[in-house]
Amino acid sequence: MQPFTTHTGLVAPLDxxxxxTDQIIPKQFLKTIKRTGLREGLFYDWRKRKDGSxxxxxxxxxxxxxRATILxxxxxxxxxxxxxxxxxxxxxxxxxxxxxxxxxxxxxxNCFQNGILPVVxxxxxxxxxxxxxxxxxxxxxxxxxxxxVTTPDGATYRFDIDPFRKDCLYKGLDxxxxxxxxxxxxxxxxxxxxxxxxxxxxxxxxx
Amino acid sequence: xxxxxxxxxxxxxxxxxxxxxxxTLLYVDRQLVHEVTSPQAFEGLKLAGxxxxxxxxxxxxxxxxxxxxxxxxxxxxPVSAKQIRTLEENCRDCGITVFGMNDVRQGIVHVIGPExxxxxxxxxxxxxxxxxxxHGAFGALAFGIGTxxxxxxxxxxxxxxxxxxxxxxxxxxxxSERCSAKDVILAIIGKIxxxxxxxxxxxxxxxxxxxxxxxxxxTLCNMSIEAxxxxxxxxxxxxxxxxxxxxxxxxxxxxxxxxxxxxRALPTDSGATYDKTVELRxxxxxxxxxxxxSPGMVTGVDGxxxxxxxxxxxxxxxxxxxxxxxMGLAPNMPITQIAIDKVFIGSxxxxxxxDLRLAASFAKGRKVAKSVHAMVVxxxxxxxxxxxxxxxxxxxxxxxxxxxxxxxSMCLAMNADVLQxxxxxxxxxxxNFEGRQGAGGRTHLVSxxxxxxxxxEGHFVDIRNWK
Ligand code: SF4
Numbered sequence: 001m002q003p004f005t006t007h008t009g010l011v012a013p014l015d016x017x018x019x020x021t022d023q024i025i026p027k028q029f030l031k032t033i034k035r036t037g038l039r040e041g042l043f044y045d046w047r048k049r050k051d052g053s054x055x056x057x058x059x060x061x062x063x064x065x066x067r068a069t070i071l072x073x074x075x076x077x078x079x080x081x082x083x084x085x086x087x088x089x090x091x092x093x094x095x096x097x098x099x100x101x102x103x104x105x106x107x108x109x110n111c112f113q114n115g116i117l118p119v120v121x122x123x124x125x126x127x128x129x130x131x132x133x134x135x136x137x138x139x140x141x142x143x144x145x146x147x148x149v150t151t152p153d154g155a156t157y158r159f160d161i162d163p164f165r166k167d168c169l170y171k172g173l174d175x176x177x178x179x180x181x182x183x184x185x186x187x188x189x190x191x192x193x194x195x196x197x198x199x200x201x202x203x204x205x206x207x
Numbered sequence: 208x209x210x211x212x213x214x215x216x217x218x219x220x221x222x223x224x225x226x227x228x229x230x231t232l233l234y235v236d237r238q239l240v241h242e243v244t245s246p247q248a249f250e251g252l253k254l255a256g257x258x259x260x261x262x263x264x265x266x267x268x269x270x271x272x273x274x275x276x277x278x279x280x281x282x283x284x285p286v287s288a289k290q291i292r293t294l295e296e297n298c299r300d301c302g303i304t305v306f307g308m309n310d311v312r313q314g315i316v317h318v319i320g321p322e323x324x325x326x327x328x329x330x331x332x333x334x335x336x337x338x339x340x341x342h343g344a345f346g347a348l349a350f351g352i353g354t355x356x357x358x359x360x361x362x363x364x365x366x367x368x369x370x371x372x373x374x375x376x377x378x379x380x381x382x383s384e385r386c387s388a389k390d391v392i393l394a395i396i397g398k399i400x401x402x403x404x405x406x407x408x409x410x411x412x413x414x415x416x417x418x419x420x421x422x423x424x425x426t427l428c429n430m431s432i433e434a435x436x437x438x439x440x441x442x443x444x445x446x447x448x449x450x451x452x453x454x455x456x457x458x459x460x461x462x463x464x465x466x467x468x469x470x471r472a473l474p475t476d477s478g479a480t481y482d483k484t485v486e487l488r489x490x491x492x493x494x495x496x497x498x499x500x501s502p503g504m505v506t507g508v509d510g511x512x513x514x515x516x517x518x519x520x521x522x523x524x525x526x527x528x529x530x531x532x533x534m535g536l537a538p539n540m541p542i543t544q545i546a547i548d549k550v551f552i553g554s555x556x557x558x559x560x561x562d563l564r565l566a567a568s569f570a571k572g573r574k575v576a577k578s579v580h581a582m583v584v585x586x587x588x589x590x591x592x593x594x595x596x597x598x599x600x601x602x603x604x605x606x607x608x609x610x611x612x613x614x615x616s617m618c619l620a621m622n623a624d625v626l627q628x629x630x631x632x633x634x635x636x637x638x639n640f641e642g643r644q645g646a647g648g649r650t651h652l653v654s655x656x657x658x659x660x661x662x663x664e665g666h667f668v669d670i671r672n673w674k
Contacts, residue, residue: 013541015527016529017522018401018402018501018526020501020638020640022403022619022638022640022642022643023640023641023642026642026646027620028621030271030621031242031243031272031284031289032246032286032290033247033250033290034246034247034250035354045641045642047647050647069557074522075402076401076402076405076435079402079435080337080638080640081336081337081619081638082244082335082337082351082352083332083334083353084247084335084354084355086247087353102402102405103405104405105406105437106337106351109356110356112351113356114355136618162228162229162230162369163228164227164228164367165228165230175355175367176255176257176358176359176362176363177361178367179232179363179365179367180362180363182223182232182256182365185224185232186223186232186260186364186365189223190234190364193220196330197465197466197469198462198465199222199327199458199463199465199466200327200328200330201234202462203261203262203264204263204264204265204266204456205263205304
């Protein structure tokens with residue numbers, strides 16, 4: 001996983017609440033057995049008009065947002081299905097950071113597994129950024145270590161993040177590798193628990 | 208000892224270790240796996256040269272992609288076929304039990320877990336699927352995870368978690384006749400909103416919840432995710448134990464006695480507190496129908512499509528306008544005037560034997576309207592078999608419903624069961640997102656008997672005073 005330290009990038013606005021993962025990447029793109037190449041499915045249904053032609057009003061179809069790496073959006077982003085294809089598709093399109101007032105739990109988790117930083121800012125701060133992004137070429141600097149988002153005119157907003165998650169993302173750590181370091185603690189847990197609650201340890205024989 | 212909630216008891220019993228900031232390595236008792244969210248997890252495991260820690264704690268089944276028509280013909284779509292083949296190969300390589308597409312035990316992952324006795328009270332259960340919350344009906348802590356976490360659980364049998372907050376949703380009073388768990392949960396989502404439960408695990412309490420059958424509790428917990436919650440749960444009781452007893456993977460003999468004893472100690476202690484409590488009176492719950500493109504856009508069948516002009520703020524107005532445009536509905540239209548084209552009875556919300564029995568009892572001797580195409584998709588091969596033994600298939604077919612093989616089907620339309628653009632569907636599933644049942648398709652979420660009545664009349668009707 002790519003570490004996330006400080007990132008300055010072009011901002012793309014998606015001014016909708018409750019954007020669900022079915023919208024971020026529709027089901028027809030979930031048949032893949034790979035993590036890559038999902039970019040063409042990103043917001044697939046919203047990119048097109050009813051007749052199938054590209055919708056020039058949708059931000060991803062506009063030249064000015066082609067190189068955007070920060071997605072600015074509204075409350076409850078990423079609700080619905082647990083599909084990790086949603087952050088994979090965002091990453092494939094080039095997004096390294098999302099900024100919103102709130103996220104759905106599973107999507108929020110999934111971002112951290114893929115080197116994407118989901119920043120939570122207050123509703124009025126997000127509103128201020130939406131104002132800013134109407135200017136073409138609007139960029140933000142996101143500093144994970146300092147936990148800040150800084151606008152071109154120097155306004156700085158602070159965000160909260162769990163220290164453990166922050167550390168893993170900052171260093172690009174492999175979560176599985178980390179947990180495997182606690183193998184003996186896991187084994188000790190299993191030993192104790194299987195004598196307390198043996199019915200939880202009657203495993204299925206592979207059939 | 209301090210008084211604890213059901214959630215806290217299960218959480219505390221599964222802590223392997225805790226980081227200084229509270230991040231917890233939580234032990235996972237069971238994992239369920241399906242074909243869509245697992246291939247990249249198995250691939251990652253292989254690439255890193257890792258092996259599953261406890262393959263026997265995992266059960267796999269293909270459900271999202273499987274055809275619900277004659278399975279002997281195989282799968283027409285080569286990409287779907289490959290995904291299902293990949294699941295079977297991965298499970299074979301790792302020593303994980305998988306119910307293949309032609310196994311009678313195959314079905315929707317959240318139907319077969321409880322059906323097999325794989326889901327037990329007090330467990331932590333995960334699956335790469337948001338509706339894993341369903342299993343909370345048994346007094347388990349069950350939640351959906353992403354594919355990287357599926358891989359994490361395969362490799363370590365643990366997950367890194369931050370501790371959620373607890374919310375009690377108490378439902379007391381008496382439900383009107385013909386109102387069901389589906390109406391209760393839709394009313395709850397209407398009340399607290401689709402992000403109302405974000406960061407929380409919900410425990411459903413109160414006389415109405417305890418009176419629900421296990422199937423009803425599963426319907427309720429299933430849609431906890433639509434309220435934004437990480438999980439939903441109901442305390443186990445005698446009903447829970449008698450549902451589990453004798454199922455193929457349930458404990459037996461001495462282990463059964465020990466397990467039941469432990470389950471009795473699980474319910475929330477008196478004096479334990481929740482971070483938040485929400486109350487709902489059952490009398491206020493009318494049969495629910497969603498009118499928009501998010502499960503929180505819901506009203507009683509005796510209500511009307513809302514008017515964006517009456518919305519409190521700009522953002523709500525915009526969201527409503529957009530939803531009405533997508534749904535092709537006019538403000539202030541009575542719900543009972545909405546005409547439908549399709550009816551889907553199925554999904555992990557409402558496809559169990561009780562749902563089908565109830566639906567069949569209303570379909571009996573009636574006919575689906577000429578303008579409507581209706582189908583019933585049982586939740587598992589075993590539900591289907593049971594229904595056929597009881598003659599439910601004949602009742603549905605005589606009424607003009609199609610009777611299908613088990614799977615997710617038109618709940619997310621990954622197989623061939625898809626809404627056409629503009630088509631309007633009364634569906635017993637859990638999501639009415641734009642395009643969920645097919646690009647341009649319009650979904651109204653309802654209970655199974657509301658779906659039957661809509662199929663017969665060609666539009667929504669208030670089931671409470673239907674004939
Ligand atoms: S029935 Fe629908 S909601 Fe349930 S697991 Fe299948 S696709 Fe998901």
